Amino acid sequence: MNETDAQHRERMQTLAAEMQAKTRAARTKRGLLIVHTGHGKGKTTAAFGMLARALAHGRRCAVLQFIKSGNDAVEKTLRGPQLEWRQVGDGFTWDTQDRAADIARGREGWALALGWLRDPAVQFIVLDELNVMLAYEYLPLDEVLAALRARPEGQHVVVTGRDAPPALVELADLVTEMRVVKHPFAAGVQAQAGIEF
Ligand code: ATP
Ligand code: MG
Numbered sequence: 299m300n301e302t303d304a305q306h307r308e309r310m311q312t313l314a315a316e317m318q319a320k321t322r323a324a325r326t327k328r329g330l331l332i333v334h335t336g337h338g339k340g341k342t343t344a345a346f347g348m349l350a351r352a353l354a355h356g357r358r359c360a361v362l363q364f365i366k367s368g369n370d371a372v373e374k375t376l377r378g379p380q381l382e383w384r385q386v387g388d389g390f391t392w393d394t395q396d397r398a399a400d401i402a403r404g405r406e407g408w409a410l411a412l413g414w415l416r417d418p419a420v421q422f423i424v425l426d427e428l429n430v431m432l433a434y435e436y437l438p439l440d441e442v443l444a445a446l447r448a449r450p451e452g453q454h455v456v457v458t459g460r461d462a463p464p465a466l467v468e469l470a471d472l473v474t475e476m477r478v479v480k481h482p483f484a485a486g487v488q489a490q491a492g493i494e495f
Pocket of ligand 1: 337338339340341342343344458459460476478481483484489493494
């Protein structure tokens, strides 16, 4: 064996040891803090996809929609004893007219979320549009981060919405940013059943 082969073997041994260490570490299971952010479509959709998976595995799940956007067909389909689904208020728009009312609804939603975040029986939580509530400073970031940090060990939480605060991104285990490549809205195509709701 020449020197190059020996060096190669050494490098491969190091690599194998690293991979084994990573695999061992990756065997650890724990609740994840997941953030879907960015300006492209798919943040809520991906969260609902995970929700369907969690329900399929018999997990107890809860969804809170901070910004209600009409009845979501997914709720009707996934409805059952393992799923609690709440929407706060009766509408919130980007050009909100009543800031105080939106803050009150946000607080109401956060109180519900806090109950789930303290309950180890709730295994999977979607906090839809929480990022937006935080970006608008409608909810105190420190309090939200503290509750997420203190939640039960096995509990998964998905937070969606544009403009996730950097401190939340820092705390999260899994962060995905949806980027717009194309959106049909730009071509004048309206929201459609089965695609947007
Ligand atoms: P979805 O709920 O479809 O997964 P989302 O959660 O990623 O979308 P939101 O910021 O919650 O996106 O926006 C909700 C609505 O706005 C959806 O109907 C979505 O199709 C639409 N939308 C998302 N991204 C864009 C965009 N870049 N341009 C126009 N409309 C968009
Ligand atoms: Mg959304």
